[in-house]
Amino acid sequence: MSSKKVATxxxxxxxxxxxxxxxxxxxSKNALENKTMEAVPQKKKLEKEPSQxxxxxxxxxIQRFRQQLLLQRLESLENYEQMLKRGT
Structure with missing residues (x-):
């Protein structure tokens, strides 16, 4: 088989x-001429992340979550104090 045929x-x-x-x-080039294409799912290896x-x-x-809880708690206390000041 010639190299030209192999390349084709x-x-x-x-x-x-x-x-x-x-x-x-x-x-293949012949498939392009006939406008027929076959789609095959690409295999993708799963990458494991180190446990660290x-x-x-x-x-x-967890740190961000705890910080958000603390900020919400402080805002709640501040809003409560403002509500008490308006009531008097």
């Missing part, structure tokens, strides 16, 4: 975004 028959891969999902589209990163993120979230 080789499939080319291109990625495209479809409704938020990445698809791998396989097509997860723990760090969780700790940061």
């Amino acid at each position: 028959d080789e499939a080319e891969n291109h990625t495209s975004m479809t409704r938020g999902k990445t698809l791998m589209v396989n097509y 990163d997860i723990n760090k993120s969780a700790d940061a979230f």
Whole structure:
């Protein structure tokens, strides 16, 4: 088989975004001429985050949450004091 024939028959891969999902589209030059394309889902390896990163993120979230609770509590007390001052 000549190298020209091999180059012609080789499939080319291109990625495209479809409704938020990445698809791998396989097509050959002959398929392009016939306007027939086949979409194959791209395999994506799951990446595991180290547990330290997860723990760090969780700790940061908990700190922000506690800070927000404290601010809400202070605002509530301030609003209560203002309400009492208006009543007298």
